[in-house]
Amino acid sequence: MVQISVDDWDLFQSLNQDPEVISLCFDEPSPEAIKESFESRLPVWSNSSEHWLCLTMTLTETGEKIGVTGFRIVDGSAEVGYLILPQYHGRGFGTESLKALIAWASKEQGITSFGAVVTEGNIGSEKVLTKSGFSLTKVVPEAYEIGGKLYADHVYSYENIVS
Template sequence: MTQIADNDWELFESLYRDPAVISLCFDEPSAFEIKEKFESRLPMWSKTSENWLCLTMTVRETGEKIGITGFQLIDGVANVGYLILPQYHGLGFGTESLKALINWASNEQAITEFSAVVTEGNVGSEKVLVKCGFFLKTVVPNAYEIGGKLYADHIYCIENIVT
């Protein structure tokens, strides 16, 4: 995994436009919103950054970039997220990348708390989180609207990781 760069625009845009990727995450953003999100993730990240640490996932054998993962640090808690191209869903890349991200953040950045918000019905993402040691902390009913329908937010966390 490497921090996102200018030449990752095509991957980033496709992840934010593909219905199979975003259907259980959010409504498709406008072109302006996607570009704004992308540009906000380009500055070099440090532990004092307010921007997301956004890393591209790359298949070792082929060098193909298949998704993004990362987190935004808010009050010492890393709020994680990931998007993967649909042809790579269910193959373990989300779990592998999230475990590596948590390991790096814990060992190199002394981050001990992680959270994730998953939209109700996004079973694949929930399975990834559980495999990585997260537990369901709370459910917020009718918290998020996608396609005119309200969904609950499932809030997961890992606390007190020893570094």
């Protein structure tokens, strides 16, 4: 995994427009909002940054980029997120990348508190989180609207005790 670069625009745009990827994450953003989101992730990241650390997931065998993963620091905790191209859903790449991200963030950045918010019904993302050691800590009813429908937010957390 490496930090996103200007060369990753097509991947980022596709991930933010594909109905299969975003259906239980958010409404399709405008082209301008996607571009703004992409550009906000391009500056070099450090643990004092306010923007997302956005890393591309790459298949070792082929070099093909299949998604993004990363986090941003909010009140001392890393809020994690990930988007993966549909043809790679259910193949363990989300879990593998999230576990690697947590290990790196804990060891290299001293981050031990992680969180994630998943929209009700996004079973795939919930499986990734639980396989990565996260626990469901709160359900917030009717917290998020997608396509005119209100969904509950499922709030997950993970504390990595580094010894």
